[in-house]
Amino acid sequence: MKTIKEIIGYREMIASLVRRDLRGRYKGSVLGFFWTFLNPLLQLSVYTIVFSKIMRNGIEDYYLFLFVALIPWMFFSTSVANGCGAVTTQAGMVKKIYFPRQILPIELVTSQFVNMLFSMLVVFLILILSGKGLSLKPLMFLPVIMLIEYFLALGMALLVSALTVYFRDLEYLMSVLILAWQFLTPVLYSIEMVPENMKTYFYINPMTSIIIAYRDILYYKRVPEMNTLILAVVVATVFMVLGWNVFSRLQKRFAEYL
């Protein structure tokens, strides 16, 4: 509780680091901040060509089906992959200055989250331009599922950022794991395509219910099922508690191991 209060006291630090991150990221590149939109769009076109033109899957408006899931997935995967380095890349600061260490993963996930918010505008734009449109009632659940995903990503980032300090391999291991994780989450395909006997395992994956909810809201334009939402909340809470506790325990020796 004391730590949470302290972190709130440091909110200006989080805000200014997020600002620095967003504005500093593409400094010097010709297209600058535009890369935030360009990157997912390029990925989208590659996947769309492969999975709907070459391997024809018969899903209607596949690019939309994919896009509404790809953006939230990219938020999560970048948070976890970059989360590994959240503490180690700031070694200089951690060794020399006191601040609640939790701020580092919080800052990282928050700036990725802001990125996703911008990308969501593009999602909306494409949904409208394609004639698919948006429907208001399901849309009210969008902030809810985004918030749930934020805490899941934060829990994971806390966990991996603290572990990486003691075990540097995690960073490289994670980039492989994330790739596997993407293919084992219904991002490129729908959960209905998964064989019945494997479905249970898919629901253990914390991202499954979150991606399903996003797709319900944006692609199928329907209110997500209560079960999906409850499962997502439970999983996010578990990871948040786990990540927070592991981080709090490990952070005491950060300055000595970095």
Added chain:
Amino acid sequence: MKEENAIEVKDVSKSFIVFKDRGTTLKELLLFKNRREYAERKVLENISFEVKKGETVGLVGQNGCGKSTTLKLLTKIIYPDSGSIEVRGRVSSLLELGAGFHPDMTGRENIYINASIFGLKKKEIDKRLKTIIQFSELEDFIDNPVRTYSSGMYMRLAFAVAINVDADILLIDEILSVGDAGFRQKCYEKMQEIKEKGTTIVLVSHSTDQVEELCDRCYWINNGRIVMEGKPEEVDEAYYEYLEAERERIEEKERNAEIENQGSNQ
């Protein structure tokens, strides 16, 4: 904790684990388990001291004696193995200058980043902005990106932020070597001013002149223990005598070694 104290340190010990050959990769962890020899190095042994509110206290000692470790413990960058540390009030440390500076952002933007890392809120920074810019003497360059600054300008900006945080307790680790002579004099005056305002200051130094001029009281730390406490002049004298004796001892050793060498050459 006593009412009149700002800092209370009781029986604090700290050792660092020094790996002779530490493996951090998976391969090394699995394959060379028995290679992971390590030694525990005691940096501080049962250190106890108190600092009263508004007092300026100096820690002197040779390199590696544990004085910087003591400061790091006070800021909670590291934690003690045993004993307790209590600190009352907002702590600001001048251990690192220019934390979080981004080269592509302007001096003004970097003031906000840097000051927020010290725990200041936006309003508090707004209030100090003018003073900070004035103190740094960078009025004409403040809206240029920091990468265009000379290293002296960079340090001036960083120091200006750190010194204007208005903490209750200020921890300083050999920093009065910033910028040119004129700026150093200004820093020095600022420190006096901060001191007169009633801020508690703990400073670490091996230049004893600084300590004598600023401090009310002084601790001499040697090999992780406090060996003397008292007025700066007295502690300095004893410390100097010790250094002198130490130097003579080393010189004699070298002389002996030389004689021995010559003996074996003939």
